[in-house]
Amino acid sequence: MTFQPDDTDRKILRELQADAGRSLDEIARAVGSSKTPVWNRIKRMREAGIIGQQTVMLDAEALGFEATFFVLIRTSEHEAEWQRKFLATLRARPEVQEAHRLAGDIDYILKVRVKNARAYDQFYQALISEVRIYNVTALLSMEEIKSTVALPL
Amino acid sequence: MTFQPDDTDRKILRELQADAGRSLDEIARAVGSSKTPVWNRIKRMREAGIIGQQTVMLDAEALGFEATFFVLIRTSEHEAEWQRKFLATLRARPEVQEAHRLAGDIDYILKVRVKNARAYDQFYQALISEVRIYNVTALLSMEEIKSTVALPL
DNA sequence: ACTGAAAGGGTTCCAGG
DNA sequence: CCTGGAACCCTTTCAGT
Numbered sequence: 001m002t003f004q005p006d007d008t009d010r011k012i013l014r015e016l017q018a019d020a021g022r023s024l025d026e027i028a029r030a031v032g033s034s035k036t037p038v039w040n041r042i043k044r045m046r047e048a049g050i051i052g053q054q055t056v057m058l059d060a061e062a063l064g065f066e067a068t069f070f071v072l073i074r075t076s077e078h079e080a081e082w083q084r085k086f087l088a089t090l091r092a093r094p095e096v097q098e099a100h101r102l103a104g105d106i107d108y109i110l111k112v113r114v115k116n117a118r119a120y121d122q123f124y125q126a127l128i129s130e131v132r133i134y135n136v137t138a139l140l141s142m143e144e145i146k147s148t149v150a151l152p153l
Numbered sequence: 154m155t156f157q158p159d160d161t162d163r164k165i166l167r168e169l170q171a172d173a174g175r176s177l178d179e180i181a182r183a184v185g186s187s188k189t190p191v192w193n194r195i196k197r198m199r200e201a202g203i204i205g206q207q208t209v210m211l212d213a214e215a216l217g218f219e220a221t222f223f224v225l226i227r228t229s230e231h232e233a234e235w236q237r238k239f240l241a242t243l244r245a246r247p248e249v250q251e252a253h254r255l256a257g258d259i260d261y262i263l264k265v266r267v268k269n270a271r272a273y274d275q276f277y278q279a280l281i282s283e284v285r286i287y288n289v290t291a292l293l294s295m296e297e298i299k300s301t302v303a304l305p306l
Numbered sequence: 307a308c309t310g311a312a313a314g315g316g317t318t319c320c321a322g323g
Numbered sequence: 324c325c326t327g328g329a330a331c332c333c334t335t336t337c338a339g340t
Contacts, residue, residue: 002217003216005216013216016208016209017208017209017211018206018208019206019207019208020207020209021173021207023332023333023334024335025333033308035334036308036309036310037309039335039336040307043335049212050212050216051209051212052209052212053172053209053210054172054173054174054209054210055169055173055207055302056169056170056173056206056207056208057205057206057207057302058170059203059204059205062202062203063158063166063304063306064155068253070223070255090298091298091299094303094305096299097299097300097301098297099297099300100221100223100295100296100297101298102223102293102294102295103292103293103294103295104293106292109292113304113305139255139256139259140255141254141256141262142255144251144252145240145243145252145253146243146244146251146252147250147251148250148251149302150208150250151213151216151218151266152266153216176315176317177316177318178316187325187326188317188318188326189319189320189326190324190326192318196318
């Protein structure tokens with residue numbers, strides 16, 4: 001199930017992560033190969049789902065998203081039905097950029113991106129009205145020091 | 154400093170976030186306009202830095218990155234020099250995908266993506282050997298429920 | 307498995323409404 | 324500010340090595 005990229009595959013993935021907007025020629029040159037072999041490898045990796053969605057990074061601040069919260073959630077409920085509803089709620093809410101189920105005494109962590117603290121409060125009220133939650137801690141980001149989706153290949 | 158996208162700009166940004174790999178024609182059709190105006194808007198937003206890097210989402214699990222940690226850091230040091238070194242360390246470490254400075258009693262949160270728990274421990278040892286840190290809590294992700302970089306425009 | 311080339315399609319730009 | 328079209332570049336495929 002684990003895909004084992006060879007050296008050239010890894011170089012291609014690194015280049016695509018860094019800038020997916022370049023031409024095949026440029027990427028081929030960057031990895032020291034030529035168009036067709038690089039094209040075949042990209043095609044294979046796309047079909048295998050290794051390479052997924054292509055997207056653009058937007059400037060969140062400039063677009064008015066000035067508040068990022070990390071939300072630590074403890075719950076006492078662990079039934080299937082509660083969890084199903086909780087996950088559905090998270091997936092339906094576009095301000096939730098990340099959600100992970102955790103090991104340990106904190107059950108879930110969310111990354112929530114909103115325009116301001118009021119918008120966070122609206123999200124919070126909506127969340128606790130939809131599912132029972134035992135304890136919530138919100139950590140407010142003052143400064144985004146680093147943000148990347150690139151894997152350290 | 155805050156860019157005010159109009160309705161069409163917002164539609165374009167939504168489409169690009171969802172799939173930046175389509176042709177201008179397709180995007181123009183999706184937003185109910187045509188090539189040239191959409192192209193001009195994208196160009197303007199690129200030049201303004203609203204639209205940044207173009208990238209691909211890779212399948213982390215399939216590539217062997219099976220462990221994600223959220224790391225909560227408390228420090229007693231708040232001098233400029235300590236902070237400079239700490240930030241430089243975080244930025245230099247490719248396994249750190251996110252780093253935020255926080256308000257409140259936890260000073261920093263990191264998202265760290267590694268192949269396994271041993272690789273996390275190596276990162277942790279390297280970090281505490283480079284800068285003094287008062288207290289560290291590592292939260293291990295058991296399940297990635299949701300992960301997106303899209304802003305809720 | 308790579309090279310080179312050819313066809314089709316897409317991006318970029320410009321003239322005109 | 325939009326439409327349509329022309330030129331050029333890139334992607335995609337294929338035959339040859």
